[in-house]
Amino acid sequence: MGAHRTILITGCSSGIGLDAAQALKEDGWRVFASCRKEEDCQRMKSEGYESPLIDYTKPETIERGLKEVLDATGGTLDALFNNGAYGVGGAAEDVPVGLLREIFECNFFGWHDLTCRVIKVFRNQGNHGRIIQCSSILGNVVFPMRMAYSCTKFALEAHCDALRLELKDQPGIKIVSLNVGPIRTMIREKSVPHFDKWMKPLVEQSVFRSFYEKKFMPRLYGPYKKDPFELEPEAVTKTLKHALTCERPKPRYAVTVPSHLFMFLKRVLPGWVLDWICLWGIGLWRPGKGFGLHP
Template sequence: MPTVLITGCSSGIGRALADTFRDAGHEVWATARKPEDVEQLAAAGFAARQLDVNDSDDLARLAEELEDRYGGLDILINNAGYGAMGPLLDGGVDAIRQQFETNVFALVGVTRALFSLLRRARGLVVNIGSVSGVLVTPFAGAYCASKAAVHALSDTLRLELAPFGIRVMEVQPGAIASQFASNAQRQAEQVLAVDSPWWPLREHVQARARASQDKPTSAAAFAKGLLGATRKVPTPALVRLGNGSTALPLMARWLPQRLLDKVLRKRFGLLRPL
Protein backbone atom coordinates (compact mmCIF):
# COMPACT_ATOMS: atom_id res chain seq x y z
CA MET A 1 0.00 0.00 0.00
CA PRO A 2 1.60 3.33 -1.06
CA THR A 3 2.19 5.82 1.73
CA VAL A 4 1.38 9.52 1.28
CA LEU A 5 1.97 12.38 3.70
CA ILE A 6 -0.10 15.52 3.21
CA THR A 7 0.41 18.80 5.06
CA GLY A 8 -2.42 21.20 5.87
CA CYS A 9 -5.31 18.71 6.01
CA SER A 10 -7.66 20.57 8.36
CA SER A 11 -10.08 21.53 5.56
CA GLY A 12 -10.45 22.40 1.89
CA ILE A 13 -7.89 21.03 -0.55
CA GLY A 14 -5.87 19.20 2.08
CA ARG A 15 -8.83 17.29 3.50
CA ALA A 16 -10.13 16.49 0.02
CA LEU A 17 -6.71 15.13 -0.94
CA ALA A 18 -6.61 12.97 2.19
CA ASP A 19 -10.05 11.52 1.44
CA THR A 20 -9.30 10.91 -2.24
CA PHE A 21 -5.94 9.24 -1.75
CA ARG A 22 -7.30 7.02 1.04
CA ASP A 23 -10.22 5.97 -1.14
CA ALA A 24 -7.72 5.08 -3.86
CA GLY A 25 -5.90 2.67 -1.54
CA HIS A 26 -3.12 4.81 -0.07
CA GLU A 27 -2.01 4.86 3.54
CA VAL A 28 -2.62 8.55 4.29
CA TRP A 29 -0.71 10.45 6.95
CA ALA A 30 -2.78 13.58 7.35
CA THR A 31 -1.22 16.46 9.27
CA ALA A 32 -2.60 19.67 10.72
CA ARG A 33 -1.34 22.36 13.08
CA LYS A 34 -4.25 22.61 15.54
CA PRO A 35 -4.93 19.75 17.98
CA GLU A 36 -8.69 19.88 17.39
CA ASP A 37 -8.16 19.39 13.65
CA VAL A 38 -5.85 16.45 14.32
CA GLU A 39 -8.53 14.89 16.50
CA GLN A 40 -11.08 15.18 13.70
CA LEU A 41 -8.68 13.61 11.21
CA ALA A 42 -7.94 10.75 13.59
CA ALA A 43 -11.66 10.19 14.14
CA ALA A 44 -12.05 9.94 10.36
CA GLY A 45 -9.55 7.09 10.33
CA PHE A 46 -6.40 8.77 9.07
CA ALA A 47 -2.93 8.41 10.52
CA ALA A 48 -3.30 11.92 11.90
CA ARG A 49 -0.35 13.83 13.29
CA GLN A 50 0.04 17.35 14.65
CA LEU A 51 2.58 19.23 12.58
CA ASP A 52 3.63 22.84 12.51
CA VAL A 53 5.48 22.90 9.20
CA ASN A 54 7.79 25.61 10.56
CA ASP A 55 8.81 23.57 13.62
CA SER A 56 12.00 21.57 13.08
CA ASP A 57 11.34 19.42 16.15
CA ASP A 58 7.91 18.42 14.84
CA LEU A 59 9.48 17.51 11.50
CA ALA A 60 12.24 15.44 13.10
CA ARG A 61 9.72 13.46 15.19
CA LEU A 62 7.53 12.83 12.17
CA ALA A 63 10.46 11.68 10.03
CA GLU A 64 11.61 9.33 12.78
CA GLU A 65 8.16 7.81 13.14
CA LEU A 66 7.85 7.25 9.41
CA GLU A 67 11.32 5.73 9.36
CA ASP A 68 10.42 3.28 12.11
CA ARG A 69 7.05 2.40 10.59
CA TYR A 70 7.80 2.17 6.87
CA GLY A 71 11.41 3.02 6.11
CA GLY A 72 10.28 5.10 3.15
CA LEU A 73 7.67 7.53 1.82
CA ASP A 74 6.02 7.19 -1.58
CA ILE A 75 4.38 10.62 -1.92
CA LEU A 76 4.80 13.93 -0.11
CA ILE A 77 2.21 16.61 -0.82
CA ASN A 78 3.31 20.05 0.36
CA ASN A 79 -0.11 21.65 0.67
CA ALA A 80 0.03 23.74 3.87
CA GLY A 81 -0.19 27.48 3.26
CA TYR A 82 -2.32 30.59 3.46
CA GLY A 83 -2.92 33.81 1.54
CA ALA A 84 -1.71 37.15 2.88
CA MET A 85 -3.99 39.80 1.40
CA GLY A 86 -3.89 43.59 1.46
CA PRO A 87 -1.74 46.39 0.03
CA LEU A 88 1.87 45.29 -0.04
CA LEU A 89 3.24 48.34 1.80
CA ASP A 90 0.56 48.14 4.48
CA GLY A 91 1.60 44.62 5.41
CA GLY A 92 5.26 45.51 5.04
CA VAL A 93 8.24 43.27 5.57
CA ASP A 94 6.70 41.37 8.50
CA ALA A 95 3.71 40.21 6.46
CA ILE A 96 5.96 39.09 3.60
CA ARG A 97 8.28 37.26 6.00
CA GLN A 98 5.37 35.40 7.63
CA GLN A 99 3.95 34.51 4.23
CA PHE A 100 7.26 33.08 3.07
CA GLU A 101 7.81 31.21 6.34
CA THR A 102 4.75 29.04 5.71
CA ASN A 103 4.37 28.98 1.93
CA VAL A 104 8.03 28.79 0.92
CA PHE A 105 10.54 28.08 3.70
CA ALA A 106 8.39 25.31 5.21
CA LEU A 107 8.12 23.57 1.84
CA VAL A 108 11.92 23.27 1.75
CA GLY A 109 12.08 22.29 5.41
CA VAL A 110 9.49 19.50 5.11
CA THR A 111 11.04 18.10 1.95
CA ARG A 112 14.52 18.21 3.49
CA ALA A 113 13.35 16.42 6.63
CA LEU A 114 11.77 13.62 4.59
CA PHE A 115 14.42 13.42 1.86
CA SER A 116 15.98 10.12 2.95
CA LEU A 117 12.55 8.46 3.12
CA LEU A 118 11.62 9.73 -0.33
CA ARG A 119 14.99 8.63 -1.69
CA ARG A 120 14.60 5.10 -0.36
CA ALA A 121 11.14 4.78 -1.91
CA ARG A 122 12.08 6.66 -5.11
CA GLY A 123 9.08 8.77 -4.26
CA LEU A 124 7.19 11.79 -5.55
CA VAL A 125 7.09 15.34 -4.18
CA VAL A 126 3.97 17.34 -5.04
CA ASN A 127 4.14 21.08 -4.38
CA ILE A 128 0.89 23.04 -4.38
CA GLY A 129 1.57 26.36 -6.07
CA SER A 130 -1.03 28.69 -7.59
CA VAL A 131 -1.88 30.53 -10.77
CA SER A 132 -1.42 33.61 -8.59
CA GLY A 133 2.30 33.04 -8.95
CA VAL A 134 1.92 33.44 -12.71
CA LEU A 135 -0.69 36.19 -12.99
CA VAL A 136 0.22 38.68 -10.26
CA THR A 137 -2.61 40.87 -8.99
CA PRO A 138 -2.95 43.90 -6.73
CA PHE A 139 -3.65 43.38 -3.03
CA ALA A 140 -2.11 39.90 -3.01
CA GLY A 141 1.53 40.76 -3.59
CA ALA A 142 3.03 38.71 -0.74
CA TYR A 143 0.94 35.67 -1.65
CA CYS A 144 1.72 35.95 -5.36
CA ALA A 145 5.42 36.31 -4.61
CA SER A 146 5.39 33.26 -2.35
CA LYS A 147 3.74 31.12 -5.01
CA ALA A 148 6.13 32.39 -7.68
CA ALA A 149 8.90 31.23 -5.34
CA VAL A 150 7.22 27.82 -5.05
CA HIS A 151 7.32 27.56 -8.84
CA ALA A 152 11.04 28.35 -8.94
CA LEU A 153 11.84 25.97 -6.08
CA SER A 154 9.84 23.18 -7.72
CA ASP A 155 11.85 23.55 -10.91
CA THR A 156 15.09 23.45 -8.92
CA LEU A 157 14.04 20.43 -6.85
CA ARG A 158 12.90 18.55 -9.94
CA LEU A 159 16.41 18.84 -11.38
CA GLU A 160 18.36 18.32 -8.17
CA LEU A 161 16.35 15.32 -6.92
CA ALA A 162 16.28 13.48 -10.25
CA PRO A 163 19.58 11.62 -9.66
CA PHE A 164 18.06 10.10 -6.51
CA GLY A 165 15.00 8.81 -8.36
CA ILE A 166 12.71 11.36 -6.68
CA ARG A 167 10.18 12.99 -8.97
CA VAL A 168 8.79 16.49 -8.42
CA MET A 169 5.46 17.78 -9.67
CA GLU A 170 4.10 21.28 -9.21
CA VAL A 171 0.36 21.91 -9.18
CA GLN A 172 -1.06 25.33 -10.01
CA PRO A 173 -4.68 25.42 -8.84
CA GLY A 174 -7.16 27.97 -10.11
CA ALA A 175 -10.31 28.76 -8.15
CA ILE A 176 -11.00 25.87 -5.77
CA ALA A 177 -13.87 25.79 -3.27
CA SER A 178 -12.32 26.04 0.20
CA GLN A 179 -12.00 28.27 3.27
CA PHE A 180 -9.14 30.14 1.61
CA ALA A 181 -11.26 33.19 0.83
CA SER A 182 -12.76 33.57 4.30
CA ASN A 183 -9.33 33.22 5.89
CA ALA A 184 -7.89 35.70 3.37
CA GLN A 185 -10.65 38.20 4.11
CA ARG A 186 -9.95 38.07 7.84
CA GLN A 187 -6.26 38.56 7.19
CA ALA A 188 -6.95 41.52 4.88
CA GLU A 189 -9.09 43.15 7.57
CA GLN A 190 -6.20 42.92 10.02
CA VAL A 191 -3.77 44.55 7.57
CA LEU A 192 -5.93 47.32 6.12
CA ALA A 193 -6.34 50.05 8.73
CA VAL A 194 -8.53 53.16 8.62
CA ASP A 195 -5.46 55.37 8.22
CA SER A 196 -4.18 53.36 5.24
CA PRO A 197 -3.79 55.32 1.97
CA TRP A 198 -5.71 52.42 0.37
CA TRP A 199 -8.64 52.57 2.82
CA PRO A 200 -10.96 54.05 0.13
CA LEU A 201 -10.36 50.85 -1.86
CA ARG A 202 -11.21 48.48 0.97
CA GLU A 203 -14.07 46.89 -0.98
CA HIS A 204 -11.65 46.07 -3.81
CA VAL A 205 -9.17 44.60 -1.33
CA GLN A 206 -11.93 42.34 -0.03
CA ALA A 207 -12.91 41.48 -3.59
CA ARG A 208 -9.37 40.22 -4.22
CA ALA A 209 -9.52 38.14 -1.06
CA ARG A 210 -12.74 36.55 -2.33
CA ALA A 211 -11.46 35.99 -5.88
CA SER A 212 -10.53 32.36 -5.27
CA GLN A 213 -14.23 31.56 -4.80
CA ASP A 214 -15.30 32.95 -8.18
CA LYS A 215 -17.05 29.95 -9.78
CA PRO A 216 -14.72 27.53 -8.01
CA THR A 217 -14.02 23.94 -8.88
CA SER A 218 -14.91 21.61 -6.00
CA ALA A 219 -12.07 20.46 -3.79
CA ALA A 220 -13.11 16.85 -4.46
CA ALA A 221 -12.81 17.31 -8.22
CA PHE A 222 -9.43 18.97 -7.76
CA ALA A 223 -8.21 16.09 -5.59
CA LYS A 224 -9.32 13.48 -8.12
CA GLY A 225 -7.52 15.37 -10.87
CA LEU A 226 -4.34 15.50 -8.82
CA LEU A 227 -4.56 11.79 -7.97
CA GLY A 228 -4.78 11.04 -11.68
CA ALA A 229 -1.76 13.22 -12.38
CA THR A 230 0.36 11.32 -9.83
CA ARG A 231 -0.33 8.11 -11.75
CA LYS A 232 0.83 9.40 -15.12
CA VAL A 233 4.02 8.07 -16.66
CA PRO A 234 6.18 10.02 -17.02
CA THR A 235 5.23 12.25 -14.10
CA PRO A 236 4.20 15.69 -15.40
CA ALA A 237 6.36 18.57 -14.17
CA LEU A 238 3.38 20.95 -14.07
CA VAL A 239 -0.33 20.34 -13.61
CA ARG A 240 -3.03 23.01 -13.74
CA LEU A 241 -6.39 22.20 -12.21
CA GLY A 242 -9.52 24.20 -11.48
CA ASN A 243 -11.42 27.14 -12.92
CA GLY A 244 -9.06 29.74 -14.40
CA SER A 245 -5.95 27.60 -14.09
CA THR A 246 -5.41 27.66 -17.86
CA ALA A 247 -6.95 30.99 -18.87
CA LEU A 248 -5.15 33.18 -16.34
CA PRO A 249 -1.60 32.01 -17.22
CA LEU A 250 -2.48 32.53 -20.90
CA MET A 251 -3.50 36.11 -20.09
CA ALA A 252 -0.21 36.67 -18.29
CA ARG A 253 1.75 35.27 -21.21
CA TRP A 254 0.04 36.82 -24.20
CA LEU A 255 -1.55 40.12 -23.16
CA PRO A 256 0.74 43.13 -23.61
CA GLN A 257 1.87 44.31 -20.18
CA ARG A 258 0.29 47.75 -20.54
CA LEU A 259 -3.07 46.21 -21.42
CA LEU A 260 -2.86 43.66 -18.61
CA ASP A 261 -2.02 46.43 -16.13
CA LYS A 262 -5.05 48.41 -17.28
CA VAL A 263 -7.34 45.39 -16.93
CA LEU A 264 -6.12 44.69 -13.39
CA ARG A 265 -6.16 48.32 -12.30
CA LYS A 266 -9.75 48.63 -13.51
CA ARG A 267 -10.78 45.37 -11.84
CA PHE A 268 -9.42 46.51 -8.47
CA GLY A 269 -10.29 50.21 -8.53
CA LEU A 270 -6.80 51.51 -9.23
CA LEU A 271 -7.48 53.72 -12.24
CA ARG A 272 -8.46 56.80 -10.19
CA PRO A 273 -5.91 58.91 -8.34
CA LEU A 274 -6.11 58.66 -4.57
Protein backbone atom coordinates (compact mmCIF):
# COMPACT_ATOMS: atom_id res chain seq x y z
CA MET A 1 0.00 0.00 0.00
CA GLY A 2 1.21 3.55 -0.61
CA ALA A 3 0.33 6.70 -2.48
CA HIS A 4 -3.31 7.40 -3.25
CA ARG A 5 -4.56 4.75 -0.84
CA THR A 6 -7.47 5.75 1.39
CA ILE A 7 -7.83 5.26 5.13
CA LEU A 8 -10.48 6.17 7.68
CA ILE A 9 -9.08 6.89 11.15
CA THR A 10 -11.29 7.51 14.17
CA GLY A 11 -10.49 9.55 17.26
CA CYS A 12 -8.25 12.08 15.51
CA SER A 13 -8.72 15.05 17.81
CA SER A 14 -5.47 14.27 19.66
CA GLY A 15 -3.00 11.57 20.60
CA ILE A 16 -2.63 8.38 18.60
CA GLY A 17 -5.29 9.21 16.00
CA LEU A 18 -3.92 12.67 15.28
CA ASP A 19 -0.34 11.45 14.97
CA ALA A 20 -1.41 8.63 12.64
CA ALA A 21 -3.41 11.02 10.45
CA GLN A 22 -0.51 13.43 10.13
CA ALA A 23 2.07 10.75 9.35
CA LEU A 24 -0.01 8.86 6.81
CA LYS A 25 -1.01 12.05 5.03
CA GLU A 26 2.68 12.92 4.72
CA ASP A 27 3.23 9.45 3.23
CA GLY A 28 0.69 10.11 0.48
CA TRP A 29 -2.41 8.50 1.90
CA ARG A 30 -5.79 10.12 1.48
CA VAL A 31 -6.74 10.36 5.14
CA PHE A 32 -10.27 10.71 6.46
CA ALA A 33 -9.55 11.89 10.00
CA SER A 34 -12.80 11.53 11.91
CA CYS A 35 -13.60 13.04 15.30
CA ARG A 36 -16.61 12.71 17.60
CA LYS A 37 -17.12 16.46 18.09
CA GLU A 38 -18.01 18.91 15.34
CA GLU A 39 -15.54 21.54 16.57
CA ASP A 40 -12.70 19.04 16.27
CA CYS A 41 -13.83 18.07 12.77
CA GLN A 42 -13.81 21.73 11.78
CA ARG A 43 -10.30 22.15 13.18
CA MET A 44 -9.06 19.15 11.20
CA LYS A 45 -10.69 20.50 8.05
CA SER A 46 -8.97 23.85 8.57
CA GLU A 47 -5.69 21.92 8.61
CA GLY A 48 -6.44 20.30 5.26
CA TYR A 49 -8.01 17.00 6.29
CA GLU A 50 -11.28 15.45 5.27
CA SER A 51 -12.94 14.91 8.63
CA PRO A 52 -16.31 13.15 8.93
CA LEU A 53 -18.01 13.26 12.30
CA ILE A 54 -18.16 9.77 13.85
CA ASP A 55 -19.28 9.25 17.44
CA TYR A 56 -19.24 5.56 18.35
CA THR A 57 -22.11 6.06 20.80
CA LYS A 58 -24.38 7.41 18.05
CA PRO A 59 -25.06 4.83 15.31
CA GLU A 60 -26.48 7.45 12.98
CA THR A 61 -23.09 9.23 12.90
CA ILE A 62 -21.33 5.95 12.05
CA GLU A 63 -23.65 5.40 9.09
CA ARG A 64 -23.48 9.03 7.95
CA GLY A 65 -19.72 9.36 8.47
CA LEU A 66 -18.88 6.25 6.49
CA LYS A 67 -21.26 7.31 3.72
CA GLU A 68 -19.44 10.65 3.55
CA VAL A 69 -16.16 8.80 3.07
CA LEU A 70 -17.54 6.45 0.41
CA ASP A 71 -19.23 9.30 -1.47
CA ALA A 72 -15.85 11.03 -1.62
CA THR A 73 -13.95 7.95 -2.82
CA GLY A 74 -16.50 6.51 -5.24
CA GLY A 75 -17.44 3.70 -2.87
CA THR A 76 -14.02 2.28 -2.02
CA LEU A 77 -11.76 2.25 1.03
CA ASP A 78 -8.36 0.64 1.57
CA ALA A 79 -8.10 0.67 5.35
CA LEU A 80 -9.83 1.45 8.63
CA PHE A 81 -7.95 2.32 11.83
CA ASN A 82 -10.35 2.13 14.78
CA ASN A 83 -8.83 4.22 17.55
CA GLY A 84 -11.36 6.37 19.44
CA ALA A 85 -11.99 5.10 22.99
CA TYR A 86 -11.82 6.14 26.64
CA GLY A 87 -10.95 4.59 29.98
CA VAL A 88 -12.35 4.84 33.48
CA GLY A 89 -10.83 3.28 36.57
CA GLY A 90 -12.40 1.69 39.59
CA ALA A 91 -12.59 -1.55 41.56
CA ALA A 92 -14.69 -4.21 39.82
CA GLU A 93 -17.19 -4.52 42.66
CA ASP A 94 -17.72 -0.74 42.67
CA VAL A 95 -18.39 -0.38 38.94
CA PRO A 96 -22.08 0.28 38.21
CA VAL A 97 -23.73 -1.62 35.38
CA GLY A 98 -24.56 1.71 33.74
CA LEU A 99 -20.87 2.53 33.47
CA LEU A 100 -20.21 -0.79 31.74
CA ARG A 101 -23.06 -0.22 29.28
CA GLU A 102 -21.75 3.26 28.51
CA ILE A 103 -18.09 2.31 28.01
CA PHE A 104 -18.97 -0.74 25.90
CA GLU A 105 -21.11 1.47 23.67
CA CYS A 106 -18.08 3.60 22.85
CA ASN A 107 -15.18 1.15 23.07
CA PHE A 108 -16.77 -1.95 21.54
CA PHE A 109 -20.29 -1.76 20.13
CA GLY A 110 -19.50 1.26 17.97
CA TRP A 111 -16.28 -0.37 16.76
CA HIS A 112 -18.22 -3.51 15.85
CA ASP A 113 -20.77 -1.47 13.91
CA LEU A 114 -18.21 0.47 11.88
CA THR A 115 -15.96 -2.55 11.33
CA CYS A 116 -18.76 -4.71 9.94
CA ARG A 117 -19.91 -1.93 7.63
CA VAL A 118 -16.36 -1.55 6.29
CA ILE A 119 -15.98 -5.30 5.73
CA LYS A 120 -19.00 -5.13 3.43
CA VAL A 121 -17.20 -2.36 1.51
CA PHE A 122 -14.12 -4.57 1.25
CA ARG A 123 -16.21 -7.44 -0.12
CA ASN A 124 -17.92 -5.21 -2.67
CA GLN A 125 -14.60 -3.87 -3.98
CA GLY A 126 -13.10 -7.30 -4.63
CA ASN A 127 -12.28 -8.66 -1.17
CA HIS A 128 -9.35 -6.49 -0.20
CA GLY A 129 -8.63 -4.04 2.61
CA ARG A 130 -7.21 -3.84 6.10
CA ILE A 131 -8.78 -3.20 9.48
CA ILE A 132 -6.33 -2.20 12.21
CA GLN A 133 -7.75 -2.11 15.73
CA CYS A 134 -6.05 -0.02 18.40
CA SER A 135 -6.29 -2.44 21.29
CA SER A 136 -4.28 -2.51 24.52
CA ILE A 137 -2.06 -4.67 26.67
CA LEU A 138 -5.10 -4.51 28.96
CA GLY A 139 -6.85 -6.69 26.40
CA ASN A 140 -4.40 -9.45 27.30
CA VAL A 141 -3.50 -8.87 30.96
CA VAL A 142 -5.75 -7.38 33.64
CA PHE A 143 -4.48 -4.93 36.24
CA PRO A 144 -6.34 -3.97 39.42
CA MET A 145 -8.78 -1.06 39.15
CA ARG A 146 -8.92 -1.30 35.34
CA MET A 147 -11.70 -3.85 34.91
CA ALA A 148 -14.14 -1.82 32.81
CA TYR A 149 -11.60 -0.74 30.19
CA SER A 150 -9.99 -4.19 30.15
CA CYS A 151 -13.34 -5.85 29.49
CA THR A 152 -13.86 -3.76 26.37
CA LYS A 153 -10.37 -4.60 25.10
CA PHE A 154 -10.68 -8.32 25.86
CA ALA A 155 -13.93 -8.23 23.88
CA LEU A 156 -12.14 -6.46 21.04
CA GLU A 157 -9.40 -9.13 20.97
CA ALA A 158 -12.06 -11.84 20.69
CA HIS A 159 -13.73 -9.82 17.92
CA CYS A 160 -10.45 -9.62 15.98
CA ASP A 161 -9.84 -13.35 16.35
CA ALA A 162 -13.35 -14.22 15.20
CA LEU A 163 -13.14 -11.99 12.14
CA ARG A 164 -9.72 -13.30 11.20
CA LEU A 165 -10.96 -16.91 11.32
CA GLU A 166 -14.18 -16.15 9.45
CA LEU A 167 -12.29 -14.31 6.70
CA LYS A 168 -9.73 -17.05 6.05
CA ASP A 169 -11.25 -17.62 2.61
CA GLN A 170 -10.71 -13.91 1.84
CA PRO A 171 -6.92 -13.52 2.18
CA GLY A 172 -7.09 -9.98 0.79
CA ILE A 173 -8.93 -8.77 3.91
CA LYS A 174 -6.61 -8.46 6.91
CA ILE A 175 -7.56 -7.94 10.56
CA VAL A 176 -4.79 -6.71 12.87
CA SER A 177 -4.75 -5.78 16.55
CA LEU A 178 -2.23 -3.34 18.05
CA ASN A 179 -1.69 -4.16 21.73
CA VAL A 180 -0.60 -0.75 22.95
CA GLY A 181 1.10 -0.12 26.28
CA PRO A 182 1.85 3.21 27.99
CA ILE A 183 1.61 5.99 25.39
CA ARG A 184 1.39 9.70 26.17
CA THR A 185 -2.13 10.67 25.16
CA MET A 186 -5.04 12.49 26.79
CA ILE A 187 -6.71 9.24 27.88
CA ARG A 188 -6.12 9.92 31.59
CA GLU A 189 -7.42 13.47 31.40
CA LYS A 190 -10.41 12.43 29.29
CA SER A 191 -11.36 9.76 31.82
CA VAL A 192 -11.98 12.33 34.54
CA PRO A 193 -15.59 13.24 33.57
CA HIS A 194 -16.52 9.55 33.45
CA PHE A 195 -14.93 8.89 36.84
CA ASP A 196 -16.67 11.93 38.29
CA LYS A 197 -20.02 10.76 36.93
CA TRP A 198 -19.92 7.10 37.90
CA MET A 199 -17.21 6.34 40.47
CA LYS A 200 -16.46 9.38 42.60
CA PRO A 201 -19.88 9.34 44.36
CA LEU A 202 -19.17 5.74 45.45
CA VAL A 203 -15.68 6.21 46.86
CA GLU A 204 -16.71 7.09 50.41
CA GLN A 205 -18.63 3.81 50.83
CA SER A 206 -16.09 1.61 49.05
CA VAL A 207 -13.93 -0.94 50.87
CA PHE A 208 -11.17 0.40 48.60
CA ARG A 209 -11.63 3.97 49.83
CA SER A 210 -8.09 4.21 51.21
CA PHE A 211 -6.57 3.21 47.87
CA TYR A 212 -8.78 5.62 45.91
CA GLU A 213 -7.90 8.53 48.17
CA LYS A 214 -4.19 7.85 48.68
CA LYS A 215 -3.12 6.57 45.27
CA PHE A 216 -5.75 6.44 42.55
CA MET A 217 -7.34 9.89 42.75
CA PRO A 218 -4.11 11.85 43.33
CA ARG A 219 -2.74 10.30 40.14
CA LEU A 220 -5.98 10.92 38.23
CA TYR A 221 -6.48 14.54 39.28
CA GLY A 222 -2.88 15.50 39.96
CA PRO A 223 -0.27 16.89 37.58
CA TYR A 224 0.81 14.62 34.78
CA LYS A 225 3.69 12.26 35.56
CA LYS A 226 5.26 10.09 32.90
CA ASP A 227 4.75 6.35 33.36
CA PRO A 228 7.74 3.99 33.20
CA PHE A 229 8.55 3.04 29.58
CA GLU A 230 5.93 5.50 28.30
CA LEU A 231 6.39 6.43 24.63
CA GLU A 232 4.97 9.10 22.36
CA PRO A 233 2.15 8.36 19.86
CA GLU A 234 4.59 7.97 16.96
CA ALA A 235 5.51 4.56 18.40
CA VAL A 236 2.00 3.38 17.58
CA THR A 237 2.08 5.08 14.18
CA LYS A 238 5.29 3.24 13.30
CA THR A 239 3.64 -0.13 14.00
CA LEU A 240 0.46 0.98 12.22
CA LYS A 241 2.44 1.75 9.07
CA HIS A 242 3.98 -1.71 9.16
CA ALA A 243 0.59 -3.36 9.66
CA LEU A 244 -0.79 -1.43 6.69
CA THR A 245 2.06 -2.19 4.30
CA CYS A 246 3.40 -5.60 5.30
CA GLU A 247 2.37 -8.29 2.81
CA ARG A 248 1.53 -10.77 5.58
CA PRO A 249 0.90 -8.85 8.82
CA LYS A 250 0.79 -10.65 12.16
CA PRO A 251 -2.60 -11.01 13.89
CA ARG A 252 -1.39 -8.70 16.68
CA TYR A 253 1.56 -6.47 17.49
CA ALA A 254 2.82 -5.39 20.90
CA VAL A 255 3.70 -1.70 21.20
CA THR A 256 6.04 -0.61 24.05
CA VAL A 257 8.25 -2.73 26.31
CA PRO A 258 5.54 -3.48 28.91
CA SER A 259 3.27 -4.87 26.19
CA HIS A 260 6.00 -7.19 24.89
CA LEU A 261 6.90 -8.22 28.44
CA PHE A 262 3.44 -8.95 29.79
CA MET A 263 2.25 -10.74 26.65
CA PHE A 264 5.30 -13.00 27.02
CA LEU A 265 4.81 -13.51 30.75
CA LYS A 266 1.18 -14.46 30.26
CA ARG A 267 2.26 -17.27 27.91
CA VAL A 268 4.91 -18.74 30.19
CA LEU A 269 3.97 -18.09 33.82
CA PRO A 270 1.39 -19.75 36.10
CA GLY A 271 -1.57 -17.48 36.70
CA TRP A 272 -0.84 -16.93 40.38
CA VAL A 273 2.68 -15.72 39.62
CA LEU A 274 1.42 -13.28 36.99
CA ASP A 275 -1.15 -11.99 39.50
CA TRP A 276 1.56 -10.98 41.94
CA ILE A 277 3.68 -9.43 39.19
CA CYS A 278 0.71 -7.30 38.10
CA LEU A 279 0.19 -6.13 41.68
CA TRP A 280 3.91 -5.43 42.14
CA GLY A 281 4.16 -3.67 38.78
CA ILE A 282 1.76 -0.91 39.78
CA GLY A 283 2.95 -0.62 43.35
CA LEU A 284 0.17 -2.49 45.14
CA TRP A 285 2.36 -5.18 46.64
CA ARG A 286 5.90 -5.22 47.96
CA PRO A 287 7.66 -8.26 49.47
CA GLY A 288 7.49 -7.95 53.22
CA LYS A 289 5.20 -4.91 53.10
CA GLY A 290 1.90 -6.54 52.28
CA PHE A 291 -1.01 -5.82 49.97
CA GLY A 292 -1.81 -2.21 49.18
CA LEU A 293 -5.44 -2.09 48.06
CA HIS A 294 -6.90 -1.90 51.54
CA PRO A 295 -5.95 0.18 54.58
